[in-house]
Amino acid sequence: MKRPSLNVQILIGAAFGILAGLFFQNAGTDSDFASGTLYTAGLIGTLFIDLLKMILIPLVFASIVVGIANLRQHSQMHKVWVNTLIFFTLTMGIAMIVGMAASLYFKPGVGMEVPMFHDAMQNILAKQMPLPEFFANFLHNLFMNPFKALAEGKVLAVVIFALFMGIALVMGGDRYKNILVLFEEVLEITMRIVNWVMVLAPYGVAALLLKLIATQDVAMLGTLAQFVGVVAGTLLFHGIVVLPLILFLFTGKSPVWFWTGARPALITAFATSSSSATLPITMRCATQNLGVKSEIGGFVIPLGATLNMDGTALYEAAAALFIANLVGVELSFVQQMIVFFTAMLASVGAPGIPSAGMVTMVLVLQSVGLPAEAIAILLPVDRMLDTLRTTVNVEGDMTASLVVQKLVK
Ligand code: ASP
Numbered sequence: 001m002k003r004p005s006l007n008v009q010i011l012i013g014a015a016f017g018i019l020a021g022l023f024f025q026n027a028g029t030d031s032d033f034a035s036g037t038l039y040t041a042g043l044i045g046t047l048f049i050d051l052l053k054m055i056l057i058p059l060v061f062a063s064i065v066v067g068i069a070n071l072r073q074h075s076q077m078h079k080v081w082v083n084t085l086i087f088f089t090l091t092m093g094i095a096m097i098v099g100m101a102a103s104l105y106f107k108p109g110v111g112m113e114v115p116m117f118h119d120a121m122q123n124i125l126a127k128q129m130p131l132p133e134f135f136a137n138f139l140h141n142l143f144m145n146p147f148k149a150l151a152e153g154k155v156l157a158v159v160i161f162a163l164f165m166g167i168a169l170v171m172g173g174d175r176y177k178n179i180l181v182l183f184e185e186v187l188e189i190t191m192r193i194v195n196w197v198m199v200l201a202p203y204g205v206a207a208l209l210l211k212l213i214a215t216q217d218v219a220m221l222g223t224l225a226q227f228v229g230v231v232a233g234t235l236l237f238h239g240i241v242v243l244p245l246i247l248f249l250f251t252g253k254s255p256v257w258f259w260t261g262a263r264p265a266l267i268t269a270f271a272t273s274s275s276s277a278t279l280p281i282t283m284r285c286a287t288q289n290l291g292v293k294s295e296i297g298g299f300v301i302p303l304g305a306t307l308n309m310d311g312t313a314l315y316e317a318a319a320a321l322f323i324a325n326l327v328g329v330e331l332s333f334v335q336q337m338i339v340f341f342t343a344m345l346a347s348v349g350a351p352g353i354p355s356a357g358m359v360t361m362v363l364v365l366q367s368v369g370l371p372a373e374a375i376a377i378l379l380p381v382d383r384m385l386d387t388l389r390t391t392v393n394v395e396g397d398m399t400a401s402l403v404v405q406k407l408v409k
Pocket of ligand 1: 273274275276309311312350351352353354355356357358386389390393
């Protein structure tokens with residue numbers, strides 16, 4: 001019998017992981033069999049993420065250098081930059097408007113009592129995050145010793161240094177042609193390794209989902225059902241209606257075509273809750289399945305993985321309104337605007353790792369005087385919602401690369 005394609009295998013892996021996770025969620029995780037399974041799933045899942053992270057930094061570096069070099073040769077760099085940043089900002093803005101509108105309409109949290117979360121809030125020490133300091137920190141982390149950035153896996157700093165390298169390389173022209181060839185070959189080799197790692201993806205995805213679902217605190221999901229419903233519903237709306245509509249309007253491509261090609265990256269994002277870890281697969285899907293040229297994808301996607309977070313922006317804005325309802329504060333229109341802008345900043349500043357949005361949300365809460373400790377209330381459901389928002393983040397990056405490609409054509 002012919003083996004199904006990798007794309008389908010990943011889908012099967014995800015379905016298996018979810019079903020097995022639900023089984024253990026019901027059957028309990030105390031038995032030897034369950035704890036052995038969870039241990040093994042943990043091992044396989046971590047290994048899969050480690051492999052992705054192993055290849056991430058060389059891939060990002062090489063792809064940006066080569067991308068810039070190719071774009072500059074066609075003197076399109078400026079157009080790509082501008083279109084990319086405008087697209088990121090607009091789609092994040094739309095996502096937040098959707099999330100905030102739904103929160104204002106459904107008012108999750110109204111009528112709930114804060115004291116019921118007393119225990120959770122006792123256990124958390126929310127780190128103060130004043131806006132000027134956060135901003136200064138963000139800027140400070142853009143420019144780093146490249147070796148430190150590479151070694152510590154700071155994706156954004158690597159992206160920035162690679163931009164400088166790429167531009168310098170092109171300006172030097174023929175003089176540095178050997179280095180350019182070197183990076184082109186590094187890129188080719190890293191993509192080859194990504195293809196190998198992909199073979200493990202169905203198992204990695206199954207293992208990660210099994211563990212995640214088996215160890216979920218379902219009771220808390222029930223308590224916060226209204227909030228979870230609003231966030232999940234709006235994330236799905238953004239991912240299933242808004243982004244595909246934008247894609248269709250700009251490129252004429254159908255959603256089904258897009259999802260079929262993008263599926264491995266979307267499922268991996270869902271299972272890992274990390275845009276960064278998913279990045280190698282996102283690049284592969286964009287360039288190999290969706291026909292994005294590597295000079296565009298190689299630039300837009302790594303940048304998007306750290307800056308462009310539609311799902312996180314939506315979540316942070318909706319969560320701030322939820323907390324306001326919970327503590328009984330009515331936010332004025334101006335305060336809602338402040339939430340809008342700080343949520344955008346906080347999601348741009350959030351790295352593409354699990355629960356990053358949760359941490360930077362402190363900033364949003366503080367900006368309108370809400371208690372930062374209240375994030376403790378959201379912690380138990382955060383991992384679950386992180387799956388969806390990361391998927392939307394990654395979908396946004398792939399959509400961006402297709403739209404930008406069309407715009408600069
Ligand atoms: N986990 C998200 C990502 O990697 C960030 C977040 O919202 O926590 O894209």
